[in-house]
Amino acid sequence: MFHGHKKSYYNSSRRAMTMAGFGRGQNFTEPQPNNYCPTFQGSERGSFSDTSSWSSSNDASEQWAESVREAQGSSRRPSVAKFVIETHIEELESIWLDDTLGDQKKKQLVISNRLSKVFRQTTKVPNPWEFILHVILGVSDYQEAKASTLAFTILVNFRNWADSAENFMKDTSEMESCLSQELRLLAFNSFSGKHIAFFNIACKAFRLNHEGNEYFLPVIRSRLQQNKLTEVANLVGSLGLQDHFSENEILIPLLLSDKVNMLEAYVASSQLQQTTLLSLLDHLCAKNTDILSFAQKANVRDIKGNKLSKKILSKFAVKLMKLYSIAPETCPNITENRAMGAIRYLLYKRYFEKSLGDGSWDDMVESTVGENRNLQQQFVEELIAYDLDEAARWASLYQLPDSALHPAVVDQCRKLKQAIELQPEGESQGRWMEVEENWESEADQAGAAERDKYYHLPLPESQIIMVDNRGQLKACLHRLTEPGTIIGIDAEWKPAMGMESVERVALLQLAVEKAVYLVDLVTLSETLTEPEWVDLAESIFCQESVIKIG
Numbered sequence: 001m002f003h004g005h006k007k008s009y010y011n012s013s014r015r016a017m018t019m020a021g022f023g024r025g026q027n028f029t030e031p032q033p034n035n036y037c038p039t040f041q042g043s044e045r046g047s048f049s050d051t052s053s054w055s056s057s058n059d060a061s062e063q064w065a066e067s068v069r070e071a072q073g074s075s076r077r078p079s080v081a082k083f084v085i086e087t088h089i090e091e092l093e094s095i096w097l098d099d100t101l102g103d104q105k106k107k108q109l110v111i112s113n114r115l116s117k118v119f120r121q122t123t124k125v126p127n128p129w130e131f132i133l134h135v136i137l138g139v140s141d142y143q144e145a146k147a148s149t150l151a152f153t154i155l156v157n158f159r160n161w162a163d164s165a166e167n168f169m170k171d172t173s174e175m176e177s178c179l180s181q182e183l184r185l186l187a188f189n190s191f192s193g194k195h196i197a198f199f200n201i202a203c204k205a206f207r208l209n210h211e212g213n214e215y216f217l218p219v220i221r222s223r224l225q226q227n228k229l230t231e232v233a234n235l236v237g238s239l240g241l242q243d244h245f246s247e248n249e250i251l252i253p254l255l256l257s258d259k260v261n262m263l264e265a266y267v268a269s270s271q272l273q274q275t276t277l278l279s280l281l282d283h284l285c286a287k288n289t290d291i292l293s294f295a296q297k298a299n300v301r302d303i304k305g306n307k308l309s310k311k312i313l314s315k316f317a318v319k320l321m322k323l324y325s326i327a328p329e330t331c332p333n334i335t336e337n338r339a340m341g342a343i344r345y346l347l348y349k350r351y352f353e354k355s356l357g358d359g360s361w362d363d364m365v366e367s368t369v370g371e372n373r374n375l376q377q378q379f380v381e382e383l384i385a386y387d388l389d390e391a392a393r394w395a396s397l398y399q400l401p402d403s404a405l406h407p408a409v410v411d412q413c414r415k416l417k418q419a420i421e422l423q424p425e426g427e428s429q430g431r432w433m434e435v436e437e438n439w440e441s442e443a444d445q446a447g448a449a450e451r452d453k454y455y456h457l458p459l460p461e462s463q464i465i466m467v468d469n470r471g472q473l474k475a476c477l478h479r480l481t482e483p484g485t486i487i488g489i490d491a492e493w494k495p496a497m498g499m500e501s502v503e504r505v506a507l508l509q510l511a512v513e514k515a516v517y518l519v520d521l522v523t524l525s526e527t528l529t530e531p532e533w534v535d536l537a538e539s540i541f542c543q544e545s546v547i548k549i550g
Helices: 003-020 056-072 082-096 104-119 128-138 150-163 173-178 181-190 193-205 214-225 229-239 247-256 260-267 271-284 291-298 310-323 332-351 358-369 373-383 388-397 407-422 439-445 470-480 530-541
Strands: 039-041 076-078 464-467 486-493 505-512 515-520 547-549
Touching: 082 104, 082 128, 082 150, 104 128, 104 150, 128 150, 128 173, 128 181, 150 193, 181 193, 181 214, 193 229, 214 229, 229 247, 229 260, 247 260, 247 271, 247 291, 260 271, 260 310, 271 310, 271 332, 310 332, 332 358, 332 373, 358 373, 373 388, 388 407, 464 470, 470 505, 470 515, 470 530
Parallel strands: 464 515, 486 547
Antiparallel strands: 039 076, 486 505, 505 515
């Protein structure tokens, strides 16, 4: 039944084994007796005896494997019998090609159950990792290197088994004995190159990212010399070997060639690489940095010059800081540039749209500029073109020295101070004094016709309830969770200006038919425990009997 298929298996398997480092293929030719099994060296399981036919690109790993064999000695012992591998390959391929089983998901389930049964047979399969590597390389569609193949399906199922409780050797010394360095190197070669789609799964299944895996470096560096940048970046990132490469070798070429997604994946598992990348981006965004000159000196192929603007790089840096929770202080140049962009926006809102009142203007400027002396000085300089009096006011508030100010600002500060000193006590001193706004008093003074222009809340003030302690919160949640309740939801938060990366909700507004609850999340954050926050969220958003609108 499988005669024709078996011939195909031997032909494809010979090529696969040779490419992956299993020898010249003679171990899997037809003339071998049925009781033949691959030979191994040393006392550890899974140490393959012949890697002499690796391609020239793998010379470095071949030399390493040879040194391992010499160190292990010359003793040999058998592993999985050849007929066992053949039998299982035939069974798995018959399942894969059997259309009566239904769609691919059903086939995958059958294959998963079949493999689980095999791995429980410890006498026949003493080393599941070695066995599965033979099987994957032996199936007829391994060379296709696609995720839709049987080879890929077997690898995924094996990874799931290796991570599950069914793996009786999980995290034991016996597993480490099975996963010898040479077996891992052979797995590395089998699932990299054109099979890079397999690699991340194989990396987990064969535990390639482990302490002391520097033996992969020679073969990775040989591929880097062949300008296989994308492949190398994926390999290095998956294996956690980033710190063995300088920024000029991988990080900068990825950035200049606009491989942003690959760059994010490359630095994801290394805090050192994250800070290195952000420092690089900050340097490129500095005022005195010529990005084009930097790119030319880097000697990188395929530079994407149109993607190297400071604006784009700055946005990328901000994204990374949010993604990896890195403080803005890591990028002082970008921090100041972003803050100045926010300041110019505020100036536009204040002086062109005239949509910012004094209170909002002051609050947003203070939030954006903060205690940064450079920003304070730049802000005052920007203000000169809009409002010299306001520039002088902020210069005085920041107590900037005259030497750091434009002469016009220094002169205006002097005039305003003199004017204040000459004013009689008690008279208005304009923006130099804090003036408390009183909206209720203004409303009382307005005429009835003026008041009728505005919407009147159809609730008494007593039903607008501020919630800022546990007792009020408990009463609020009790009312909100009554079956059939309809809740209108809105939220308020302070707008993030400049480099403020986290926008936290400050006020949660919850309206029911006859009451409005204003939940002060800022005040409650000082008293509520984590379980209480969970209870709050579940009570409002996870009750199916309550309708939420907003």
